[in-house]
Amino acid sequence: xxxxxxxxxxxxxxxxxxxxxxxxxxxxxxxxxxxxxxxxxxxxxxxxxxxxxxxxxxxxxxxxxxxxxxxxxxxxxxxxxxxxxxxxxxxxxxxxxxxxxxxxxxxxxxxxxxxxxxxxxxxxxxxxxxxxxxxxxxxxxxxxxxxxxxxxxxxxxxxxxxxxxxxxxxxxxxxxxxxxxxxxxxxxxxxxxxxxxxxxxxxxxxxxxxxxxxxxxxxxxxxxxxxxxxxxxxxxxxxxxxxxxxxxxxxxxxxxxxxxxxxxxxxxxxxxxxxxxxxxxxxxxxxxxxxxxxxxxxxxxxxxxxxxxxxxxxxxxxxxxxxxxxxxxxxxxxxxxxxxxxxxxxxxxxxxxxxxxxxxxxxxxxxxxxxxxxxxxxxxxxxxxxxxxxxxxxxxxxxxxxxxxxxxxxxxxxxxxxxxxxxxxxxxxxxxxxxxxxxxxxxxxxxxxxxxxxxxxxxxxxxxxxxxxxxxxxxxxxxxxxxxxxxxxxxxxxxxxxxxxxxxxxxxxxxxxxxxxxxxxxxxxxxxxxxxxxxxxxxxxxxxxxxxxxxxxxxxxxxxxxxxxxxxxxxxxxxxx
Ligand SMILES: Nc1ncnc2[nH]cnc12
Ligand SMILES: [Mn+2]
Numbered sequence: 001x002x003x004x005x006x007x008x009x010x011x012x013x014x015x016x017x018x019x020x021x022x023x024x025x026x027x028x029x030x031x032x033x034x035x036x037x038x039x040x041x042x043x044x045x046x047x048x049x050x051x052x053x054x055x056x057x058x059x060x061x062x063x064x065x066x067x068x069x070x071x072x073x074x075x076x077x078x079x080x081x082x083x084x085x086x087x088x089x090x091x092x093x094x095x096x097x098x099x100x101x102x103x104x105x106x107x108x109x110x111x112x113x114x115x116x117x118x119x120x121x122x123x124x125x126x127x128x129x130x131x132x133x134x135x136x137x138x139x140x141x142x143x144x145x146x147x148x149x150x151x152x153x154x155x156x157x158x159x160x161x162x163x164x165x166x167x168x169x170x171x172x173x174x175x176x177x178x179x180x181x182x183x184x185x186x187x188x189x190x191x192x193x194x195x196x197x198x199x200x201x202x203x204x205x206x207x208x209x210x211x212x213x214x215x216x217x218x219x220x221x222x223x224x225x226x227x228x229x230x231x232x233x234x235x236x237x238x239x240x241x242x243x244x245x246x247x248x249x250x251x252x253x254x255x256x257x258x259x260x261x262x263x264x265x266x267x268x269x270x271x272x273x274x275x276x277x278x279x280x281x282x283x284x285x286x287x288x289x290x291x292x293x294x295x296x297x298x299x300x301x302x303x304x305x306x307x308x309x310x311x312x313x314x315x316x317x318x319x320x321x322x323x324x325x326x327x328x329x330x331x332x333x334x335x336x337x338x339x340x341x342x343x344x345x346x347x348x349x350x351x352x353x354x355x356x357x358x359x360x361x362x363x364x365x366x367x368x369x370x371x372x373x374x375x376x377x378x379x380x381x382x383x384x385x386x387x388x389x390x391x392x393x394x395x396x397x398x399x400x401x402x403x404x405x406x407x408x409x410x411x412x413x414x415x416x417x418x419x420x421x422x423x424x425x426x427x428x429x430x431x432x433x434x435x436x437x438x439x440x441x442x443x444x445x446x447x448x449x450x451x452x453x454x455x456x457x458x459x460x461x462x463x464x465x466x467x468x469x470x471x472x473x474x475x476x477x478x479x480x481x482x483x484x485x486x487x488x489x490x491x492x493x494x495x496x497x498x499x500x501x502x503x504x505x506x507x508x509x510x511x512x513x514x515x516x517x518x519x520x521x522x523x524x525x526x527x528x529x530x531x532x533x534x535x536x537x538x539x540x541x542x543x544x545x546x547x548x549x550x551x552x553x554x555x556x557x558x559x560x561x562x563x564x565x566x567x568x569x570x571x572x573x574x575x576x577x
Contacts (some may be wrong), residue, residue, distance in 0.1 A: 003043045004271055010042035011320060017054040018042045018396055019344055024060030024328065029067060029304040031318050032296045039065065041324040044343030048320055055214035056106035064332050066299055067317050068096025068325030068342065069281040070306035071267055072238050073167070073196065073219045076117065076128075077104035077511040078461070078544075080268035080504070083117055084363070085517050087126030087498060089272065092348040093279040094337050096127060096325035097315055099306075101166035101196065103133030107464050108436065108509040109369050110136070110146030111156075116508075118159055120363045125347050127325065129310070131166035131196050134184050138169050139552050141572065144465035145372065145436035150183035157191055163310050164194030168215050169464075169553040171202055172570055175209050176511045189214045194310055200404070201555040201568065203229045211235060217309065218298050219266050220554070222247050222404060224254040231259050236309045238266040239301070241284045243274045244544035246401040248284055249291050260297045264306040269463075271544055272517055273524045289333050299332070312367040328348060372510050373460060375466065375485045378442065380479045383431055385414060385419040385444045390577040393419070394564060395427065396557045398449035400540040403548040407566065409577065412446065419446065419576070421473050423453050423535075429475065432550050433468040433482050434561035435460065435510070441561035445575055447471060447549065450542055453535025455496035456481040459543055460510030462550040467561050469550050471542075473534075485510075492543055494530035502530035 001009070009015045017040035025034045026049065040052035076086045076098070092097070100121075105113030114133070121128035123339035132153045137144035156162050165188040168174060173181040183545075183562035188195050197210050200220035211233050219238035221227040227237045231254070239255075241248040245268060255263050265284040268299060279286075281302050288298045307316025314323045330336040340348040342554060347353070387393070391414055397406040412427055413420040421429045426448050456472030458481035468485045472478030477495045484493045490510020493503040504523040508514050527543070536542055552558045552565040559565065563572045 007042050007045050007047050010040060011047040011496070013052065017047055017052055019056045019058065020052050020054030021058045021060050021065065024063055024065040026065045026318050027067070027296065027299050027302050030319070032300065034064070037470055038320060041344040044324050044345070046318060046320055046322045046324050049318060060328055062423070064326045064329040065318060065340055066094070066329060067303040068327055068340070069094045069285070069302045070264070071095055071098040071281050072264045072306040072309060073217070073266035073268055074098050074100050075102070075269050076100045077102070078243070079272045079275055080461070080506055080512050080520060081272060081517050082512055082514055083121040083128055083506070086125045087124035088353045089517055090280045091126055091340055091342070092337070092339055092353055093275070093282045094327045094335070095280045096340065097129070097312070098126065099129045099131060099163060099310055101131045101133065101174040103136060103166055103464055104466060104511055105509045106133040106136050106146060106148060106250070107144040108146070108372055108511065110148060111152050112366060112368055113509060114156060116363070116366060116369060118156070118161060121161065123363060125342050127315070127342070129163045129312070130159075131164050131194070132162060134165045135169045135464070136166065139522040141552055141562055141565055142465045142550070143437055143439055143441060143467070143562070145433045149180060150187050153184060154187060157187070157193065164188050165196065166195040167198035167219070168210070169198040171199065171206070174213055175206065185213050197235065198553065198575050199230070200553060207233055219268055221251055222402065224251055227251050227254040231262055233455055237263050239263060239284070240266050240268045242268045243285060243541050244269055244401065244548055245403045248287055252288060252291050252293055254322050255293060255297065257294075257297070259409065260301060261305055261308070264301050264309055269544065271524070271537055271541060272520055274541070276517070276521055282337065286333070286335045287435050295332050303511050308541070344507050362437060365514055369509050370507055371489050373490050374438055375433050375435050375468070375486065376438060377441050378440070380475045382442060383429070383444065383475045383478055385429065385446070386417060387414040387419040387576050393446050393575050394573055394577065395446045395448050396430070396559065398447060398545050398549070400538060403551070404555050405549065408448065410448070425475060426451055428452060428560055429472050429478055430549060431470050431482065432462065432559050432561045433470070434483070435467050439561070443559045443561045443563045445564050451535060455494065455501070455534035457492070457494050457531070457534070457542065457546065458482055458485050458523060459492045459547060460485055460490035460506065461543070461547040463548055464551055465560070466510060467550060468563070470544055471546055492527060494527055494534060496534050501533055503524040
């Protein structure tokens with residue numbers, strides 16, 4: 001019997017459902033209530049909520065049953081693992097669907113990177129949808145490993161997993177009607193696809209340009225006022241709780257019974273160790289409830305709101321015709337997950353991944369995604385920053401758990417005509433080394449707020465162009481750290497007195513590794529210990545924070561391979577005044 005007919009027969013109780021789940025307290029996301037009914041599932045689809053019998057019966061024993069959680073905006077690469085591995089990490093946390101934006105790997109390997117992410121997702125039990133990278137490179141003020149045009153993106157719209165155009169970050173290119181950007185936006189609108197926004201620091205009338213262009217979401221709000229302004233204009237607001245950007249609690253005051261349906265949860269960028277230790281959207285729910293949000297609103301934000309934002313018509317609810325992506329919970333407020341089902345199949349139990357038929361992705365890594373760190377050798381002297389006695393400088397000040405930075409001006413120490421990093425003043429040297437096109441570009445700057453007392457750190461995760469970004473207390477360790485990036489083919493490294501204290505190779509585009517996530521987590525622990533040896537005491541993730549200092553579309557002051565960049569005026573400025 002054809003599956004569709006089987007489902008109708010099961011719905012009509014003319015045949016038994018494949019599976020029924022009895023005695024559960026179901027979250028009815030439409031009425032916002034708990035209902036005690038039986039869920040009938042056939043061919044992975046919910047065919048009935050009511051009084052049903054099934055070939056197999058699961059007794060939920062009074063547990064709560066939620067629709068599977070949806071992460072509305074995530075860069076999978078930021079977890080440093082492949083989509084297949086990523087699904088094994090997030091499913092035990094109740095995430096059954098993600099909308100991902102592969103612009104990280106696209107900035108390194110262009111369309112080959114996007115294709116790899118789509119192929120790698122096919123093996124994964126997690127429902128992975130993609131938004132196509134709209135800004136590669138993010139701005140004209142940096143060099144990435146690719147330049148993606150509307151023509152490059154067009155073929156990918158044929159994939160069912162592609163929902164639309166990913167976060168439009170280059171606001172001036174929309175505001176000034178740059179032809180290349182308008183072509184990408186028009187293509188998505190003509191195909192009636194979704195378009196994600198990124199409107200960091202933009203409010204009031206200029207924001208109308210985004211909405212008029214069809215850009216309907218934003219994940220960059222850092223204040224309730226910004227969120228309110230976006231909701232008023234018809235935007236969906238994505239409350240972000242990631243590893244570097246933790247904006248959820250400060251945004252919660254904007255959420256009311258009346259507007260909650262236009263709010264959803266996203267992680268955006270969450271490191272593997274945070275996902276394993278803290279969780280994903282499950283953590284966002286529990287954190288929201290802990291901070292006073294009504295539990296039902298929180299579960300609606302994590303499920304049906306995200307599904308409706310992206311027109312996923314069979315996701316986000318426990319109702320006939322919806323996919324049987326659901327979670328059994330022991331407790332709603334603490335989001336204590338007992339079992340996770342995807343399309344009616346039990347995938348995770350008590351926080352562990354239930355072995356499914358395929359536990360390793362059989363997608364091989366294309367060669368051109370390996371060994372992607374290319375830059376000419378340079379001397380330590382080329383890392384020096386010319387300065388004057390008693391000079392002042394434009395300095396990037398980092399804020400814990402934020403990806404925005406402050407632009408401050410301070411007096412710096414100078415000797416022999418060059419800037420001297422100062423541990424007392426917490427003024428460290430930062431460098432961005434272009435690694436894709438052998439341009440030889442080295443952007444130099446000064447950063448405050450990391451508090452390192454020795455050594456250097458470097459990584460090839462440097463949003464969004466993913467050049468090498470390095471931070472140091474001295475030029476020798478800075479040079480060694482950047483050299484290690486080339487030797488390792490990308491990743492993360494901690495250096496002290498010329499020695500490698502800890503490292504994590506990321507062989508795929510310098511962003512991810514195909515190694516099992518457990519191995520990566522151990523190496524991240526080693527890195528945490530090594531960070532302490534160079535004096536890091538902050539309550540934030542220094543590598544993730546460092547990785548955002550090269551992203552010139554997030555206020556206030558950032559650094560690209562072309563130099564210091566003042567975001568509000570969208571222009572480069574000198575370091576030394
Ligand atoms: N929040 C963000 N905005 C733009 N690019 C990003 N890459 C990773 N996170 C990002
Ligand atoms: Mn963004």
